[in-house]
Amino acid sequence: MQLLQAFKDFVDKEALFSSNETLLVAVSGGMDSVVLCELCCRAGFDLIIAHVNFQLRGEESVRDEAFVREMGRRLGKQVMVERFDTTRYASEKKCSIQVAARELRYQWFEQVHAGPILTAHHQDDNIETLLMNFFKGTGIAGLRGIQPRQGRIVRPLLFATKEMLRQFAGEQGLSWVEDSSNASDKYTRNYFRHQLIPLLQSVYPGVTAHLADNIQRFREIEVLYRQGVEQYKKKLLEKKGEEVHIPVEKLRRSQPLHTLIYEIIHPLGFSPQQVSSVVALLDAGSGKYVLSASHRILKDRNWLIISPLAEAPADHVLIESPAGKVLYEGGTLDLQLLTVQAPTADASIAWLDTTAMQFPLLLRKWRPGDYFYPLGMRKKKKLARFFIDNKLSLAQKEKVWVLEMDKKIIWVVGMRIDDRFRITERTKQVLRIAFLPR
Known part of the structure; x- marks a missing residue:
């Protein structure tokens, strides 16, 4: 025992859960989850058994579900079962x-239970995860492997090896079912388990x-590492609305440069391979940039500007009435x-003087080559120069919209009207347009 x-x-050392909480224990029917369930019962914890039938292995999946139901009956515990068409889901999600x-x-676990959700990941699983992360290049966060608790997901067997679980199951006369897919090396984890780790053990028996x-050391190292990274971020990152501005020279002098840039950009969907592009x-x-699926890093003179990629809203709006509100990407116009x-x-x-105006008006993003007559000037000026x-x-330029009538720009929104539409002593009616930015 x-x-x-x-x-x-x-459980106590890691403060994984309290004795008065009801636990949802994920049980596949395999040895690991059977041992986890047995330990929870013998420790006196209140629990519910949860089993997912992925319907991937035909009769085996049916057998596993029946086994878990019978196990729950024997232990006197509630059993929750959900069946999924996993193949169809994978096809729909393209994963x-x-x-x-x-x-x-995990989506189902989170939906059906508000307390701790226990899975049977053990030390061998953690070592496999560490090696897989190392070879994928996930940074120091990947080297700490699986965490004992992440949100409501709890792994209370990470201290135990597979052999320790097998020995306990044998001593206690526990029964379980075998998943035939665990024997196949077509899955990456199984390849590490059956091929790579045994090879390493043949060279380094204590590996x-x-x-x-x-x-354990990497977990503690990461705490120190995160503290250092956060200190650098506070010094470097300037939040401006949805954008983050980073002074180029200040960043250039920061060391280790590549690691800092990785930590800044990785949460925004940039890959480790893009670090050199950002450097x-x-x-x-100015104008050069690097993209991820969700963000852009733009070089603008002495700054790097990180901003979320806008969705693709309409790039123009037709305004047909001289009264009312117009909502668009940049904000609201009140006419x-x-x-x-x-x-x-x-x-x-x-x-604006309405004398020379006619509807509809066109609200659109500015374009290279656009020009207008800025208020107070008799000569035209290109917007780029303005x-x-x-x-x-x-x-800021990318966010500028203009209001156009008959191919004439009458207002650079929020900045300057065209002098040809200014109010004069002869003006009899005025169109007032208030711009409210987002």
Whole structure:
């Protein structure tokens, strides 16, 4: 019964759950999960058994479900069972069967139980995960392997080897079912389990024990590592709305540069291989950028600007009425027809003479080659030059919209109206447009 005491000690040391909580124990019917369930029962914890039938192995899947139901009856515990068409889900989501099964399993667990959810991952699983992460290149976070607790998912067997579980099951006369797919090396984890790790053990007989010790050290190292990374981030990152601005020279002087950049960009969907591309941006000209599926890193003079990629909304809006609100990507325009009154100097409000105006108006993003006659000027000016004079960054330029009538720009929204549509002493009716940014 040494395993039972070690189990209790691990739960207490890691503060995995309290004795008054109801546990949801994931039981496949295999040896690992059967031992986990037995230990929870003998430790006196209140539990519910959860079994997922992925319907992937024909009669074996039926057998496993029946076994778990009978096990619950014998232990006097409630058994919850869910069946999934895993193959169809994988096809719809365009993912592997393994990913589909994992997503389905954990989604269901989270839906049916609000307390701790226990899985039977053990030390051997953790070593396999460590090696798989190492070869994939996941950074230091991957080297700590599986965590004893992540959110409500709890792994209270990480202290135990597979052999320890097998010995306990034999001593206690426990029965279980075997999953035939565990014998196949077509799955990456099985290849590591059956081929790579035994090969390593033939060269270094104590390799699994050493790797298990390393996992604990890596967990502690990561705590120190995270503290250092967060200190650097506080010094480097300037939050501006949805954007993050990083001063180029300050970043360039930071060391270790590649590691810091990885930690900044990896949570935003950038791959480890893109770190060198971001480093290259430091010496690139303005306008160069690197993309992930969700974000862009733009070089803008002395800054790197990280911003989420906008969805693809309409790039133009037709305004057919001189009154009402118009919602668009950049914000809201509030249009009102008024009798003549003194305009304010607020750039977010356009005061336009309606004499030469006709609807509809076109609200659109500015384009290279656009020009207008800025208020107070008799000569036209290209918008690109206007933006330079007003010191707009590349990111700010991308957000500029214009209001156009009959191919004439009447307002650079939120900035300047066209002089040809200004209010004069002859103006009889005014179109007031207020811009409310998002």
